Amino acid sequence: MWPLEQISRLERAEALDGPAAAIRTRVRKLLSDRRVEDALHGVWLGHPVHPVLVQATLGTLVSASLIDAVGGRRRTSTGLIATGLLLAPPTVATGWTDWSTSNPDQQRVGLVHAATNAVAISCYAGSLVQRARGRSGRLLSLAGAAVSAVGATLGGHLAYHQSLGPNHADRVRDLAPHDWRSLGALTDLPDGTPVRREAGDVPVFVLRRGSEVTALSDSCPHLAAPLSEGEVIGSDGDRRVVCPWHGSEFRLDDGCVVHGPATAAVPRFEARVVDGDVQARIVESAGAPTL
Ligand code: FES
Structure with missing residues (x-):
């Protein structure tokens, strides 16, 4: 055309x-x-x-x-x-x-x-x-x-x-499995460093801190960068991940945007540990988009 x-x-x-x-x-x-x-x-x-x-x-x-x-x-x-x-x-x-x-x-x-x-x-x-x-x-x-x-x-x-502007993580809620899926053994996760795992076909950002696990969509809502390659900053209660491409910051507790260019929250997964196995399932509600 x-x-x-x-x-x-x-x-x-x-x-x-x-x-x-x-x-x-x-x-x-x-x-x-x-x-x-x-x-x-x-x-x-x-x-x-x-x-x-x-x-x-x-x-x-x-x-x-x-x-x-x-x-x-x-x-x-x-x-x-x-x-x-x-x-x-x-x-x-x-x-x-x-x-x-x-x-x-x-x-x-x-x-x-x-x-x-x-x-x-x-x-x-x-x-x-x-x-x-x-x-x-x-x-x-x-x-x-x-x-x-x-x-x-x-x-x-x-x-x-070219998709400049749309939320690149929105479809995760439709594509991610809604039942609990294993992300592997807790002991295989490094402490304090995010890694990428899969829930079904959906990439998941996983951060272990001691026995606690945080899981979010691994795709940045801005332009789909892998958040697991980003840096984790802040302290308890205000811990954030910084997107490796354009520096958006998302709060780990709920995925909300702290700083752009992203304007939409990262979809969040519930996470639990059962007999040493880390499991996650998507949280269905969109939640608040920003702080
Ligand atoms: S892709 Fe994450 S801020 Fe641009």
Whole structure:
């Protein structure tokens, strides 16, 4: 299919890696305050904020273009463009934040997505300036809608084809066995170091501390990194695992997100030891998404 082939080429366009690395360094510097970064990712919301803001911004701007296209009230379309441009900065900030913790193929597509949207926003800003000078500004408004359609297609590809944003651990509750499954002998588990075990076909993060065992899904909800390769930090009551890929932190007691980029909790397993055999079964309720 034509658009998919073209966008797939973008995914592999290594020429974009240099600019992506330079921009990423700057974005990460701006995100030195973890509370700000978490807020922009949407840890407080339980899913990414960027798509929510995109709906509002794009919906407002494209509505203005539609009014211009059918010769509707200029005052209404001008108000919508001004509103859309006011919504653009937080939308852009959340987009760059999510982008800065994505994989290289996602960053390549994301870079073109951002550049396209920058052109669209410039068209709408130019249209607003023209209106302020007493001219119609319709052509630039229509051009903004056309360019936005390309940006939205790339954004859709990032979200639905490359899966940047969805919860990568959600299906674990459906796929994991709901009865107790053996994870092996307690004495085979190292004390204080997480390991990966299997419950049915589902990988499980297992941490033994003395005779106590903690079990979570081994797939990070952000982009499915193996959490058993992450570092365990904190002390009793506030022990967390740090994802090895982009540094999300999850509380071991309940799998809740402490820091993003992940916005969803890690599915938790109940664990017990029976005659020296460690057993686990999935906890069915989703639980609270964040602290
Ligand atoms: S895969 Fe990105 S934070 Fe875990």
